[in-house]
Amino acid sequence: MSSSGFRVRNERLSDALRRYTEHLADQIQSYLAGGGKQFVLEQLRWKKGEGQSFIQQQETKQFPIYIQSTLRGSLEQSKPYLDALDAFRSDPALLPLVDNLVGSLLGGVRVDAFRLINHLGYEMHKSSAKFEQGVFQSLYQSYESELYSDSVLNERLTPILGLSISEDIEIAPGLSLSRLTDDEVCDLLTHSFVLGRELPTGGFGANTVIEIHHGAIRNQIYSPRRIGDAAFADPSAPKAEVKEFLEEVNEHLLIRALHVYKRGQLHVAGSLTRARGFFQTGVGYRVTPPETPPGPGTYVLTSNDAASLRTLFQDLESLGVARARWLEVAVRRFVYAAERKREEDRLLDYLIAAEAMFLTDTENQGEIRHRLSMRTARFLETALSERREVSRFMRDAYDLRSKVVHGATPEVRSKAIDLGTFNAKLDSLLRRALQEFIRTVASGGSAPDWTDVMLS
Numbered sequence: 008m009s010s011s012g013f014r015v016r017n018e019r020l021s022d023a024l025r026r027y028t029e030h031l032a033d034q035i036q037s038y039l040a041g042g043g044k045q046f047v048l049e050q051l052r053w054k055k056g057e058g059q060s061f062i063q064q065q066e067t068k069q070f071p072i073y074i075q076s077t078l079r080g081s082l083e084q085s086k087p088y089l090d091a092l093d094a095f096r097s098d099p100a101l102l103p104l105v106d107n108l109v110g111s112l113l114g115g116v117r118v119d120a121f122r123l124i125n126h127l128g129y130e131m132h133k134s135s136a137k138f139e140q141g142v143f144q145s146l147y148q149s150y151e152s153e154l155y156s157d158s159v160l161n162e163r164l165t166p167i168l169g170l171s172i173s174e175d176i177e178i179a180p181g182l183s184l185s186r187l188t189d190d191e192v193c194d195l196l197t198h199s200f201v202l203g204r205e206l207p208t209g210g211f212g213a214n215t216v217i218e219i220h221h222g223a224i225r226n227q228i229y230s231p232r233r234i235g236d237a238a239f240a241d242p243s244a245p246k247a248e249v250k251e252f253l254e255e256v257n258e259h260l261l262i263r264a265l266h267v268y269k270r271g272q273l274h275v276a277g278s279l280t281r282a283r284g285f286f287q288t289g290v291g292y293r294v295t296p297p298e299t300p301p302g303p304g305t306y307v308l309t310s311n312d313a314a315s316l317r318t319l320f321q322d323l324e325s326l327g328v329a330r331a332r333w334l335e336v337a338v339r340r341f342v343y344a345a346e347r348k349r350e351e352d353r354l355l356d357y358l359i360a361a362e363a364m365f366l367t368d369t370e371n372q373g374e375i376r377h378r379l380s381m382r383t384a385r386f387l388e389t390a391l392s393e394r395r396e397v398s399r400f401m402r403d404a405y406d407l408r409s410k411v412v413h414g415a416t417p418e419v420r421s422k423a424i425d426l427g428t429f430n431a432k433l434d435s436l437l438r439r440a441l442q443e444f445i446r447t448v449a450s451g452g453s454a455p456d457w458t459d460v461m462l463s
Contacts, residue, residue, distance in 0.1 A: 013144045016155060020101070021147055023094040024127055027087040031128040032138035034082065035074055039136065046073035053193040056215065061192060061203075063214035071132035075125050083121065091124045100155060103234045109286045111159040111230040112249050115239060116286060126150060126285060153284050158229040160283040165258050166195060166202060166276040169301035170222025170265075176313045178264075178320050182257050184308065185225040192219055200276050201296045203303075218303050220276075224261055228252045232286065263338060264320045266345040267441060270434055271306030273345075298348070319442070322449035331448050337363035341441055344434070350426040351411045357433050358408045361401070364440055367454040376405045382457055387439055397436065404433055 015021040039045070047067050056062040075082070082088050095101045109118050127146050131139065166187065176184040187195070187202075195202055196216060203219040230249050233239055251257060255278065265273060277294040308316070328334055337360045344356035365382040366375065380401035384394040403419045407429065410417060417426050 020094040023091040027091040028128045029138045030087040034078055035136050053196040055189045061216045071129055092120055107234055108236050109234050113161050157232050159232050159286055161228050162283050163226045163278055163280040165224040165278045167222045168220045168274040168276050169272045169305040171304035171307045172222050173309055178317050181227040183225050185223055186221045187223050198292050199294050220303050224258050226257055260324055263342050264323055266342045268316050268319055272301035273306050274301055322445050325449040327448045333363050333367050334448055350430055353430050361437055368457055
């Protein structure tokens with residue numbers, strides 16, 4: 008009900024809060040005009056600078072809640088306040104929120120009547136002490152939606168250094184690869200996340216970060232709203248999706264999917280978890296600075312990758328893949344290889360992944376080098392010449408692994424090699440095999456019968 012596209016569910020509450028917020032603005036302006044004390048604080052804040060830079064600057068921040076608290080006694084006695092309080096209490100859906108503990112399994116907040124009624128004025132006062140009808144309507148619609156909702160939204164951002172995406176890619180409901188907004192970049196920098204290259208003081212500018220990595224995992228969950236102390240004391244275990252959110256299960260799985268999907272440097276910069284609304288407060292975060300951060304755009308995804316990456320994620324979380332111990336080992340060691348800094352370590356993990364995939368018949372302890380090379384070639388290629396090439400390469404890889412393990416100089420058939428180039432080719436071969444095994448097992452298949460494979 009309303010005009011000019013302003014539609015509300017509870018018109019009485021809307022009118023009461025509008026009158027009170029106008030009254031609050033008048034009282035604040037009178038307080039300031041009379042020389043009333045303000046609470047201000049000098050603090051450093053990150054802001055978007057020129058081009059792609061972000062700059063930390065000192066600014067003076069006002070705290071409107073201080074003035075509201077100072078005026079609280081007179082405000083609570085005013086007719087607009089009492090009318091707004093009556094509007095809350097007269098609605099059976101809103102009455103339980105007043106002077107109660109409200110939130111979800113992920114946390115809650117004690118909500119008193121003064122905070123409920125002053126919320127819109129507090130938000131408006133962040134930008135102006137004057138009442139503005141258009142701002143009020145926008146704030147009210149969002150607030151009302153949350154008041155009547157039976158769930159609470161929580162969000163976690165996991166910045167991925169090296170990841171470059173042109174547009175958001177939805178992976179699953181609530182889970183996406185997303186470009187960080189400028190405000191989110193500033194928020195993460197405030198919490199000491201490493202998102203780019205910091206220029207030395209006296210260069211382009213003090214406290215300046217450039218070459219920002221904007222790629223991140225965005226995970227959102229709506230958990231059931233709880234009201235009252237008894238609801239929060241309920242010992243029942245959280246639902247599976249809440250438990251998965253708390254343990255960052257989907258983030259870990261998506262990072263695995265990214266490494267399996269294509270080659271490229273990635274570094275998880277940490278995670279920041281926060282409530283997105285009125286009924287929960289606080290921020291939880293962890294920061295994992297990189298030893299040597301990858302350059303921006305070392306792992307590029309476009310909209311053309313969305314469907315394939317989404318399918319790979321779904322396959323990795325399938326029951327079949329979860330139960331295939333040999334495949335879990337292969338995926339894990341392949342991902343380890345992608346995350347290694349030293350090429351020697353990367354080679355060792357690649358070969359462990361290869362053995363997990365191609366030597367699943369653990370009771371057969373025959374010539375490992377021969378079986379590994381022949382099975383890889385047979386599985387990946389159809390033409391005889393290509394099978395010979397892959398078989399020879401895998402024999403070289405196995406021999407090279409032995410040299411690395413025993414501290415010998417990396418050589419292939421008595422010739423020195425560039426281990427990085429060799430690993431890139433090995434990565435390509437094993438990635439093809441790993442993706443095929445994942446597809447097969449996710450659709451109900453199992454580890455190959457290698458005797459049948461070799462004889463077919």
